[in-house]
Amino acid sequence: MNSDQKGLIEFIMRLPSRLEVEVHRTAEGKFWAKVLNLPGCVTQADSFGELIEMINDAVHTYFEIPEKISQHLGIYIPEKVKKVMEQREQQKQLEDVVREIMAGDTERLSFSLGGTA
Numbered sequence: 001m002n003s004d005q006k007g008l009i010e011f012i013m014r015l016p017s018r019l020e021v022e023v024h025r026t027a028e029g030k031f032w033a034k035v036l037n038l039p040g041c042v043t044q045a046d047s048f049g050e051l052i053e054m055i056n057d058a059v060h061t062y063f064e065i066p067e068k069i070s071q072h073l074g075i076y077i078p079e080k081v082k083k084v085m086e087q088r089e090q091q092k093q094l095e096d097v098v099r100e101i102m103a104g105d106t107e108r109l110s111f112s113l114g115g116t117a
Contacts, residue, residue, distance in 0.1 A: 008072055014063045019076050021055060038062050052077055 001009075020036040031051040035041035035058065043058040045051035052075070060070045077085075101107060 008069055011063070011065050011069050012073065014065070015059070015073070019055070019059065021078075023051065035059065035062075052081075 016037060019038070022034045022036055024032050024034075026032065030044065030046050031048055032044040033042065033051055033055055035055065038059065041058050041062045043051070043054040045054045056075050059076065060073070065073070101109070
């Protein structure tokens with residue numbers, strides 16, 4: 001393991017695995033957020049997508065993570081957003097599979113119990 005990899009692992013170990021974030025919308029429709037488990041860690045943004053970026057930046061700043069390391073770290077996203085994204089990806093994969101197996105107008109398929117709704 002080289003020194004860059006060791007440095008990356010060192011910074012990863014500093015970061016919490018979860019964040020508790022209080023998100024507010026202003027009267028103007030902009031956003032601000034407070035990271036509850038990191039005292040004094042607050043940020044703001046014009047859109048929700050930008051807010052996610054700014055929360056990540058604020059956390060990396062809070063832990064004094066250099067930019068060259070920061071770009072190699074994963075990003076924090078709201079768990080609700082992650083769940084919806086995973087569901088959409090699963091739906092897309094299902095649609096891709098259907099296109100593959102339904103070559104013609106009729107296809108005989110065997111169904112088995114095993115999925116969750």
